[in-house]
Amino acid sequence: MSIMTEYSILIGGKAGDGITQAGQVIGSLFTSMGYHVYIYVDYQSLIRGGHNFCILRAADKPISAHRSGIDFLLALDQQTVDLHAEKLNDKGVIIYDNEKVRAKGQGVAIQAIVKKIEGKPIMANTAVIGALCKIAGIPWERVLPVLTKKFPKGTDKNLKIAKEAYASATPLFEIPVLVDANYPLFSGNEWIGLGLLAGGLDAYIAYPMTPSSGVLHFLADVAEETGIIVYHPESEIAVVLMAEGCAYAGKKTAVGTSGGGFCLMTEGISLAGQAEIPLVIVLAQRAGPSTGIPTYNAQSDLLFACHAGHGEFPRYIVAPGTPDEAYRFSAEALNKSWKYQILSIILSDKNFSEGYFSCESLPESPVAAPLTSPSFPYERYANGSDGISPFLAPPYHGEIIKVNSYTHDSAGITTEDPETAIASVKKRLAKTAALAAETDVPDAVYTAGLIGCETVLVCWGSTRGVVSEVAESLGLKIVSPIVLAPFPKNTFSDAIKGSKTIILVEESTSGQLDRILTSEGFIVHKKILRYDGRPFLVEELINEVLRVQHGQ
Amino acid sequence: MASDNTLITQAQNTWCQGCGNYSIQHAFIAVVAGLEQEGIPRENIVIVSGIGCHAKIADYLKLNSFYSLHGRTIPVATGIKMANPNLKVICFAGDGDLYAEGIAHLIHAAKRNIDITVICHNNRVYGLTTGQYTPTSPYGFRGKSTPLGVHEYPLNVLEVLLSAGATFIARGYSRRLPLLKRLIREAILHPGFAHVDVLQICASFFNVTSVYENLVYEREEKNSQSFDLASLAAREWNYNDDTKIPLGILYKVNKPSLPDNIQPQTNERMNVIRSIIERA
Numbered sequence A: 001m002s003i004m005t006e007y008s009i010l011i012g013g014k015a016g017d018g019i020t021q022a023g024q025v026i027g028s029l030f031t032s033m034g035y036h037v038y039i040y041v042d043y044q045s046l047i048r049g050g051h052n053f054c055i056l057r058a059a060d061k062p063i064s065a066h067r068s069g070i071d072f073l074l075a076l077d078q079q080t081v082d083l084h085a086e087k088l089n090d091k092g093v094i095i096y097d098n099e100k101v102r103a104k105g106q107g108v109a110i111q112a113i114v115k116k117i118e119g120k121p122i123m124a125n126t127a128v129i130g131a132l133c134k135i136a137g138i139p140w141e142r143v144l145p146v147l148t149k150k151f152p153k154g155t156d157k158n159l160k161i162a163k164e165a166y167a168s169a170t171p172l173f174e175i176p177v178l179v180d181a182n183y184p185l186f187s188g189n190e191w192i193g194l195g196l197l198a199g200g201l202d203a204y205i206a207y208p209m210t211p212s213s214g215v216l217h218f219l220a221d222v223a224e225e226t227g228i229i230v231y232h233p234e235s236e237i238a239v240v241l242m243a244e245g246c247a248y249a250g251k252k253t254a255v256g257t258s259g260g261g262f263c264l265m266t267e268g269i270s271l272a273g274q275a276e277i278p279l280v281i282v283l284a285q286r287a288g289p290s291t292g293i294p295t296y297n298a299q300s301d302l303l304f305a306c307h308a309g310h311g312e313f314p315r316y317i318v319a320p321g322t323p324d325e326a327y328r329f330s331a332e333a334l335n336k337s338w339k340y341q342i343l344s345i346i347l348s349d350k351n352f353s354e355g356y357f358s359c360e361s362l363p364e365s366p367v368a369a370p371l372t373s374p375s376f377p378y379e380r381y382a383n384g385s386d387g388i389s390p391f392l393a394p395p396y397h398g399e400i401i402k403v404n405s406y407t408h409d410s411a412g413i414t415t416e417d418p419e420t421a422i423a424s425v426k427k428r429l430a431k432t433a434a435l436a437a438e439t440d441v442p443d444a445v446y447t448a449g450l451i452g453c454e455t456v457l458v459c460w461g462s463t464r465g466v467v468s469e470v471a472e473s474l475g476l477k478i479v480s481p482i483v484l485a486p487f488p489k490n491t492f493s494d495a496i497k498g499s500k501t502i503i504l505v506e507e508s509t510s511g512q513l514d515r516i517l518t519s520e521g522f523i524v525h526k527k528i529l530r531y532d533g534r535p536f537l538v539e540e541l542i543n544e545v546l547r548v549q550h551g552q
Numbered sequence B: 001m002a003s004d005n006t007l008i009t010q011a012q013n014t015w016c017q018g019c020g021n022y023s024i025q026h027a028f029i030a031v032v033a034g035l036e037q038e039g040i041p042r043e044n045i046v047i048v049s050g051i052g053c054h055a056k057i058a059d060y061l062k063l064n065s066f067y068s069l070h071g072r073t074i075p076v077a078t079g080i081k082m083a084n085p086n087l088k089v090i091c092f093a094g095d096g097d098l099y100a101e102g103i104a105h106l107i108h109a110a111k112r113n114i115d116i117t118v119i120c121h122n123n124r125v126y127g128l129t130t131g132q133y134t135p136t137s138p139y140g141f142r143g144k145s146t147p148l149g150v151h152e153y154p155l156n157v158l159e160v161l162l163s164a165g166a167t168f169i170a171r172g173y174s175r176r177l178p179l180l181k182r183l184i185r186e187a188i189l190h191p192g193f194a195h196v197d198v199l200q201i202c203a204s205f206f207n208v209t210s211v212y213e214n215l216v217y218e219r220e221e222k223n224s225q226s227f228d229l230a231s232l233a234a235r236e237w238n239y240n241d242d243t244k245i246p247l248g249i250l251y252k253v254n255k256p257s258l259p260d261n262i263q264p265q266t267n268e269r270m271n272v273i274r275s276i277i278e279r280a
Helices: A019-031 A079-089 A108-114 A121-135 A140-149 A153-169 A188-198 A213-226 A236-248 A261-275 A301-307 A323-342 A350-354 A416-437 A461-476 A489-495 A510-518 A538-549 B021-037 B055-061 B074-083 B093-100 B103-112 B157-164 B177-189 B209-215 B227-235 B269-279
Strands: A006-015 A037-044 A051-058 A068-074 A088-097 A104-107 A186-188 A204-208 A227-233 A254-257 A279-285 A315-320 A344-348 A356-358 A402-404 A447-449 A455-458 A477-482 A483-485 A501-506 A526-529 B043-050 B062-065 B087-095 B116-120 B168-173 B195-198 B216-218 B246-253
Touching: A006 A079, A006 A121, A006 A213, A019 A037, A019 A051, A019 A140, A019 A186, A019 A213, A019 A356, A037 A236, A037 A461, A051 A079, A068 A079, A068 A121, A068 A140, A068 B093, A068 B157, A079 A088, A079 A104, A088 A121, A088 A538, A104 A121, A108 A121, A108 A153, A108 A236, A108 B055, A121 A140, A140 A153, A186 A188, A186 A236, A188 A213, A188 A279, A188 A344, A188 A350, A188 A356, A188 B269, A204 A213, A204 A236, A204 B074, A213 A254, A213 B269, A236 A261, A236 B074, A236 B103, A254 A261, A261 A279, A261 A301, A261 A344, A261 A402, A279 A323, A279 A350, A301 A315, A301 A344, A301 A483, A301 A510, A315 A323, A323 A344, A323 A416, A344 A350, A344 A402, A344 A461, A344 A526, A350 A461, A350 B177, A402 B055, A447 A461, A447 A489, A455 B168, A461 A477, A461 A501, A461 A538, A501 A538, A526 A538, B021 B055, B021 B087, B021 B116, B021 B177, B043 B055, B055 B087, B062 B074, B074 B087, B074 B093, B074 B103, B074 B116, B093 B116, B093 B227, B103 B177, B116 B177, B157 B195, B157 B227, B157 B246, B168 B177, B177 B195, B177 B246, B209 B216, B227 B246
Parallel strands: A006 A068, A068 A088, A088 A104, A204 A227, A204 A254, A254 A279, A279 A344, A315 A344, A402 B062, A455 A477, A455 A501, A501 A526, B043 B062, B043 B087, B087 B116, B116 B195, B168 B195, B216 B246
Antiparallel strands: A006 A051, A037 A051, A037 A356, A186 A356, A315 A483, A447 A477, B168 B246
């Protein structure tokens, strides 16, 4: 393994100190110097006080995990030093507010600087960024354009504060510019939002719920320039039914939520199954059951997503593990929902949704095949090929368009006739089969590592980044299904061919992918599970893999 | 106006003899036919029904329809209207459906003044599930789930709607057909959230025709923009006692409604995405 050029930065303070924002600004500084950036955001369910921190990792190759060591510890409060100083690498440095914090390192007169420039208290984070840039040896000419862009409000004061802090600090490092590139940096939620836009999104409806709200906020911000409808109604029940009303009227619509809200949506999910309404749900998991640990992670809703809603009907579930997959597969979720008139779920989680990821290049978004033209006189549930009925939205002169939550005939009129009931089941089965055939393709499963390697690490979703690094450093293979329903059995089977030990890494108590793999006839030999809400660190997971490999 | 048979499907009608649903359907068909003559084509109408006896109207009418879930007509209708403001979206809901399971949606629809019409088939009992109390059943109602009598006073839904901000509130009665037609027509043409509570009997489980015949009267509507007078009118009958029951439009005002008809920008999507990424 080649030695990476990489830096880890931890910035910590209280809620309300602008820690996440500071992380993004530092992230943009690094991407502007050609680095790949990943930011893990750790915060508590409160608005003021407590302890928030971000760990930013910048490297010369794509990464989406963090390591245990820290090169720069930026402390806006004492707790940051008390909790994280032990993670400091040998040459690491603590940069701290010299009025509020006692530490060894470079104290910065943050409070005095903010006071002198007459800035707001939150601008302390700008001061610490200024000091970091000087200590890291980043020339002011590089810092200036990034700060100007990232502080569109109060630009003047922020720049003055940053420059004052910059001038007061002493350089210790010389962080080089890597390449002349500037990779875009967005949160997972934003990458999902961009993918939905690329897929032709017309409307996004959501009720706020951590960690999915980032999609709502992002799309609400760009609603005007994109011309999409963004709406926040009274509950997740209203959300899912409004979305189905929008889709009936021809708008490509998505919704977003987390576990509790998803529970409320389940009757609407069944409705979409029966009435054959295209519906896309962004499901960002968090630690449950119930309110759980709302701002921390879990991958424990996979089986729920696979089975949510009463009755039997097709669904397409994807769990992106990288920003480009979030972009591509969110667009694909819309395409599949509209092609088959079914439910699609984009399965994310706290760590993916609220983490920030740079992306080397924007992937091509999949182009949706044109929908089949209807024939007239129109019947909403006319049997087409693969059980798909041509779609038509009202108004259409001379035709009526009826959708129905009851079992219905081809015109959409309620029926209890057994023959028609069987026909409507077969229609759904035909769609399920066609969808499965179309989605069991190499694209559906990410693989990397040595061909013929006997040990395979299996993961899905947000653990991709850490498992990739661990697989690479231990010389193992990684297999990570992106499409989870219909499960791409043939592709997965090809991917693990020749393996002797399959180790599943998952943030749940039971290893839910194991249940799916077992039902498909695969055997998972070992499981590495985590359920404290925190992400795996690279070094921790290496130790865990070595431990289970040696049968402990 | 004679019934327009071109608006009736082949579906077999299974409402009980004497059910008030027939009158509501008849009145609505007449209104649709009238609107069509005034330039609102029938394909621009979408009806949304809940689940219950009332909801079968979705099967019976040859119109665009979304036969939705119990209590959920309003969010579905809201989505349709937001997606295409040119559509006239009318909810048909039952009192159990709308005032129990769906009450939150009703309050918020009134609050946001979404430009849809809600017609509640209020027979004050669950019919399709064979006779349980609903939010508008009288105190002491003996149903299958409350054999000793229900220990709840009914909800005065018109007061609730006034408090929530509805801009058109009316009460009809299935046996006053000319009035019912007028109320439905005005509700559909009202620019904002319009609610028509239609009293009807349930021929099988709550037949109170003689009570309604004694108590209902058509009120004067000339001060219908007054919130205070509307409040008094809403309180004349509390859905429980044997006091006079006012029919007609209780309240009608104009306020900004949703959707707001602002023409969205239509920039080329990939150009917008690139611009979002570049400025990040």
